Amino acid sequence: MADTTLTWLGHSAFRLDTSRGKRIYIDPFLNGNPKCPEDELEPERADIVAVTHGHGDHVGDTVDIAKKHGSTVVAIVELSGWLGKQGVDDDKLPAPNKGGTVDVGGVKFTVVNAFHTGSAPDGSYGGEPAGFVVTTEDGKKLYFAGDTCVFGDMQLIGRIYEPDVAIVPIGDHYTMGPKEASVAIELLGVKRVVPCHWGTFGLLTGTPDQLDVPAGVTVERLQPGDSITV
Numbered sequence: 001m002a003d004t005t006l007t008w009l010g011h012s013a014f015r016l017d018t019s020r021g022k023r024i025y026i027d028p029f030l031n032g033n034p035k036c037p038e039d040e041l042e043p044e045r046a047d048i049v050a051v052t053h054g055h056g057d058h059v060g061d062t063v064d065i066a067k068k069h070g071s072t073v074v075a076i077v078e079l080s081g082w083l084g085k086q087g088v089d090d091d092k093l094p095a096p097n098k099g100g101t102v103d104v105g106g107v108k109f110t111v112v113n114a115f116h117t118g119s120a121p122d123g124s125y126g127g128e129p130a131g132f133v134v135t136t137e138d139g140k141k142l143y144f145a146g147d148t149c150v151f152g153d154m155q156l157i158g159r160i161y162e163p164d165v166a167i168v169p170i171g172d173h174y175t176m177g178p179k180e181a182s183v184a185i186e187l188l189g190v191k192r193v194v195p196c197h198w199g200t201f202g203l204l205t206g207t208p209d210q211l212d213v214p215a216g217v218t219v220e221r222l223q224p225g226d227s228i229t230v
Helices: 062-069 077-085 154-161 178-188
Strands: 005-008 014-017 023-026 048-050 072-074 101-104 107-113 130-135 141-144 165-169 192-196 227-229
Touching: 005 192, 023 130, 048 062, 062 077, 072 101, 107 154, 130 154, 141 154, 154 178, 165 178
Parallel strands: 023 048, 048 072, 141 165, 165 192
Antiparallel strands: 005 014, 005 227, 014 023, 101 107, 107 130, 130 141
């Protein structure tokens, strides 16, 4: 059986390839993302796209990818409504809300809280920003925090879902910076962390080297295009 791998595409964009062959894009801001590797700009296939919230640097290429590849798109219900109006097939929009879980071909997406602002790319209402706990077919669990500040109930996310890997923003200015992200990591109780939402633009000054994490926690210092095995 193949490994489940997570590839950082710069900013908050990721490609998740499961051991059973599912290809999933999370927040696929590819074209227009100055850190996205050139050979990742045009996905060759995409079974599922998951979008944490409606800002353009997270919705990114979602509509084009879904139309081209017939992808199922997992996004909170109001953002799903907006995506449907952009031409994404309504039958491919399960449209969960916070606390809910949807199963897409054996991969489960649980919508969890995030604290951020939000709108669809055209400024219309796109529901509240969220995070995802993604559980692959073989039981690997990844927590994508989305854009957020640190909040105490991250401890509940760690307690309930026990993620194998947490993907957290660290860039500061628009999300939590390294100081706050370090506390988030402690609250989550995870042993592996992938920092994201850093280095894309000049305002995002936080770096992985500024994280102060508990002993035994591995910080995966990825560069865009790098992958880890989950």
